[in-house]
Amino acid sequence: MTTQSIETIGEVGIKQNKFNLLVWISERGVFVFTALLILFGVFFVNGFASVINITDVFYRAAPIGIVAVGMTFVVISANYLDLSVVAQVATAAVILIGVSNDYGLPLAFAVALFVAVLYGVVNGVAVGVFKANAVIVTLSTTFIGLGILRWLSGGSIFFGPEDGPVRAFGQAKIGSVPLSAIVLILVTAILWFVLTRTNFGFVVRSFGSNKEATRLSGVNTPLVVIGAFVITAISAMLAGFVLAAFSNTAVSTMSDGYDFQALAAIIIGGTSVFGGKGSVLRTLLGVIFVSVLTNILVLSSIGFGLQQMAIGALIVVAVSVDALARKVTKK
Amino acid sequence: MTDTQPMRLGKETVGVVNKLKIGIARRTEGRGVALLIIVIILVAIMEPTTFTAYSVTLGRIALIGLVALGLTAVILMGELDLSVASTLAVAGVIMASAPNIWLGTLAALVAGILIGTINAFFVVYVGINSFIATLGMLFALRGLAFVLSDAKPVRIADIEAGIAFGTALLGPITPRVLIFIVTFIALQIFLSKVRAGREFYAVGGNRQAAFDAGIPVRRRIFTGFMISGFVAALAGVINTLERTAADPTAGSSVLLASFAAAIIGGVVLTGGRGSILGTLIGAFSLGILQVALTFSGVQVDIQDIFIGSILLIAVISDPTQLRVAVTSIRFWFQRREKSQAQT
Numbered sequence: 001m002t003t004q005s006i007e008t009i010g011e012v013g014i015k016q017n018k019f020n021l022l023v024w025i026s027e028r029g030v031f032v033f034t035a036l037l038i039l040f041g042v043f044f045v046n047g048f049a050s051v052i053n054i055t056d057v058f059y060r061a062a063p064i065g066i067v068a069v070g071m072t073f074v075v076i077s078a079n080y081l082d083l084s085v086v087a088q089v090a091t092a093a094v095i096l097i098g099v100s101n102d103y104g105l106p107l108a109f110a111v112a113l114f115v116a117v118l119y120g121v122v123n124g125v126a127v128g129v130f131k132a133n134a135v136i137v138t139l140s141t142t143f144i145g146l147g148i149l150r151w152l153s154g155g156s157i158f159f160g161p162e163d164g165p166v167r168a169f170g171q172a173k174i175g176s177v178p179l180s181a182i183v184l185i186l187v188t189a190i191l192w193f194v195l196t197r198t199n200f201g202f203v204v205r206s207f208g209s210n211k212e213a214t215r216l217s218g219v220n221t222p223l224v225v226i227g228a229f230v231i232t233a234i235s236a237m238l239a240g241f242v243l244a245a246f247s248n249t250a251v252s253t254m255s256d257g258y259d260f261q262a263l264a265a266i267i268i269g270g271t272s273v274f275g276g277k278g279s280v281l282r283t284l285l286g287v288i289f290v291s292v293l294t295n296i297l298v299l300s301s302i303g304f305g306l307q308q309m310a311i312g313a314l315i316v317v318a319v320s321v322d323a324l325a326r327k328v329t330k331k
Numbered sequence: 332m333t334d335t336q337p338m339r340l341g342k343e344t345v346g347v348v349n350k351l352k353i354g355i356a357r358r359t360e361g362r363g364v365a366l367l368i369i370v371i372i373l374v375a376i377m378e379p380t381t382f383t384a385y386s387v388t389l390g391r392i393a394l395i396g397l398v399a400l401g402l403t404a405v406i407l408m409g410e411l412d413l414s415v416a417s418t419l420a421v422a423g424v425i426m427a428s429a430p431n432i433w434l435g436t437l438a439a440l441v442a443g444i445l446i447g448t449i450n451a452f453f454v455v456y457v458g459i460n461s462f463i464a465t466l467g468m469l470f471a472l473r474g475l476a477f478v479l480s481d482a483k484p485v486r487i488a489d490i491e492a493g494i495a496f497g498t499a500l501l502g503p504i505t506p507r508v509l510i511f512i513v514t515f516i517a518l519q520i521f522l523s524k525v526r527a528g529r530e531f532y533a534v535g536g537n538r539q540a541a542f543d544a545g546i547p548v549r550r551r552i553f554t555g556f557m558i559s560g561f562v563a564a565l566a567g568v569i570n571t572l573e574r575t576a577a578d579p580t581a582g583s584s585v586l587l588a589s590f591a592a593a594i595i596g597g598v599v600l601t602g603g604r605g606s607i608l609g610t611l612i613g614a615f616s617l618g619i620l621q622v623a624l625t626f627s628g629v630q631v632d633i634q635d636i637f638i639g640s641i642l643l644i645a646v647i648s649d650p651t652q653l654r655v656a657v658t659s660i661r662f663w664f665q666r667r668e669k670s671q672a673q674t
Binding site for chain 2: 080081126129130132133135136137139140141142143144146147148150151155222260263273274303304305306307308309310311312313315316319320323324326327
C-alpha cells in the first residue's frame with residue numbers, strides 16, 4: 001500500500017512529451033468510445049434511435065448513475081469500492097414503499113436517511129478507524145444488510161398506491177426526459193461541487209493519492225473515510241428512491257448487480273482504482289457508456305450471461321489500461 | 332555481595348511460561364480458537380444433535396473449508412481471490428456438460444488452474460490490484476457460467492456415479508470429507524515443510540525483501556492463484572457430483588463463508604501471517620454454527636446476518652490493526668483532554 005502511494009506522488013508534475021496510446025486512452029478514451037458506441041447504436045441497432053428507447057435508457061441509467069457518482073468518492077479515496085450499495089439501494093427502496101404505505105412519506109424519508117447514515121458510518125468506521133480491508137468489510141455488510149432486509153420484509157414485494165406521490169414522481173417527465181434523470185444530474189452537480197470546490201473534496205482526493213502525507217498534514221483521516229462512505233450511502237438511498245418510484249414496487253432483490261455496474265461506470269469514466277485521480281463528471285460519462293452498452297446488448301437480444309461477461313471483462317480491461325498507462329508515465 | 336548477574340537486554344526469555352507466552356503471541360489463531368470454544372459450548376447446550384449427527388456437520392465443514400484452504404495460500408501473500416465463487420460455478424457447469432465424469436473432472440480442474448493463471452497474469456504483469464482484478468473475473472466468470480449452462484441447472488451425464496460419490500466410505504467419511512482432509516494435509520505440508528510454500532510467507536511479509544533475497548516472487552504469486560483456482564474448481568466438481576447437477580448460480584454464499592473461515596482463523600489480509608490450521612479452525616467453528624442454526628430452524632437470512640457479523644468483527648479485530656486503532660483512539664482522547672485543559 002505504502003509503495004503505491006509513494007509511486008503516485010511523482011505523477012503530478014510530470015510533463016508528457018511523447019504521445020502514448022495507453023495514456024491517451026486512459027485520459028481521453030471514454031469520450032471517443034462513448035461517441036463511437038452511440039454512433040454504432042444509431043446506425044446499426046434496430047430501435048435504438050427512438051424516443052421511447054432513449055427515455056428507457058434514461059430511466060435505467062438514473063439509479064445506477066446516482067449510485068456510481070456517490071461511489072466515486074470511495075474509489076477516489078483509494079478504498080477500492082463499496083459492495084454494500086446493493087443492500088443499501090434495496091433497503092431504501094423497501095423502506096420508501098413499505099413504510100410510506102403505513103406511516104406516510106416523511107417518516108419513510110427519516111427512516112431511510114437514518115439507515116443510510118448508519119451504513120455509511122459502519123463501513124466508514126471499520127475501514128477508516130480500524131483500517132480493515134474495504135472489500136471484505138462491505139462484503140460482510142452486504143450480507144448483514146440483505147439478511148436483515150429479507151428477514152424483516154419476509155422477502156415479499158411491496159406495492160405503492162396507484163395515485164400516491166411516489167408513483168407521480170416515477171411517472172413525471174419533462175419533455176421526454178424523466179424526472180429521475182434530472183435527479184441524477186442534480187446529484188452529479190452537487191457532488192461535483194463537493195469534490196472539486198470544498199475542503200472536504202480536496203482532502204478526499206489528497207487522501208487517495210497519499211494517505212500518510214495527508215495524515216501527517218494534520219487531517220483527521222478516519223473522518224475523511226467515514227465521510228466518503230456516508231456520501232456513497234446517501235447517494236445509494238436516493239438511487240433506491242428513484243428505483244422504487246420507477247416501478248412503484250420494491251423487493252429485496254431489485255438492485256442485484258448495481259455494485260459492479262456502478263464500478264464499471266466509475267472505472268470506464270477514468271477514475272483510478274489506485275485512488276486520488278478521478279472526477280464525478282467522468283463517472284457520469286461512464287454511466288452513459290455502460291447504460292448505452294447494456295441497452296444495445298438487450299436490443300440485440302444478447303442474453304444476461306453474455307452481458308455480465310462483457311461488463312466484467314470491461315472492468316478488467318479498463319483497469320489494465322489505467323495500470324499500464326501508470327507504468328508508462330512513471331518511467 | 333554486588334549483583335554478579337550478566338546484563339540482559341529486554342525481558343527475561345527463559346522459563347516455560349515465558350516461552351509459552353511468546354509462542355502464543357506469535358500465533359494468529361487466537362480469535363479462531365476462542366470462537367470455536369464459544370460455539371462448541373453454546374451448541375452443546377442448545378442444540379446437541381449437531382454433534383450426534385456429525386456426518387452432516389463434517390460435510391458442511393468440508394463444503395466451507397475446501398475453498399477457504401485454497402484462499403489461504405493467496406491471502407498469505409497479501410493478495411485476494413474473489414473469483415473463487417464463480418470459478419466454482421464454472422467448474423461445475425464444465426463438469427456437468429462433459430459426456431464422461433472423468434473427462435469432465437479433468438476439464439473442470441484444468442479450467443480452475445487456467446482461471447488462476449489469468450488472475451495471476453493481471454496481478455503480476457499488468458499490475459492491477461488483486462481485489463479489483465479478481466472482482467472483474469468474478470462477474471465475467473459468473474456470466475460465463477450462465478452462457479455455458481444456458482442459465483439453467485445442468486444434469487450430469489452419469490447420475491449413478493454421482494449417487495455413489497455421495498455415499499460414505501467409512502463411518503462419516505464421505506469422499507467429500509476425504510478430499511477435504513487430503514487437501515488440508517497437502518497444503519499444510521506444502522506451506523510449512525516445502526521451501527516454495529514457506530516462501531509464500533516471505534512474499535506476503537515483505538515483497539521487496541523477498542525479491543531481494545532471490546525468491547521468485549512472480550512465480551510464487553502464480554502458484555498461489557493456481558492453487559486457489561484449482562481448489563475452487565475441485566469444490567465445484569464435488570458439489571456437482573453430490574447434487575448430480577450443476578447450478579450456474581452456485582457459490583455466492585460460499586464466497587462469504589470461505590473468506591470468513593480464513594479471516595477468523597487468523598490469516599491476516601495484509602499477508603505473511605496465518606496458517607492452514609487456523610483456516611481449519613475457522614471452518615470448524617463456522618460449519619458447526621451453521622448446522623446448529625439450521626437444526627434449530629433458524630432462517631437462512633438470519634444465518635447470513637450471523638456469518639456476516641462474525642466476518643465484520645473478525646476483519647476489524649485483526650490483532651495488528653486493532654492495536655493501531657486503539658492507539659489512535661486513545662491518542663485522540665488524550666489530545667482532546669489536553670486542549671480542554673488549555674481552554
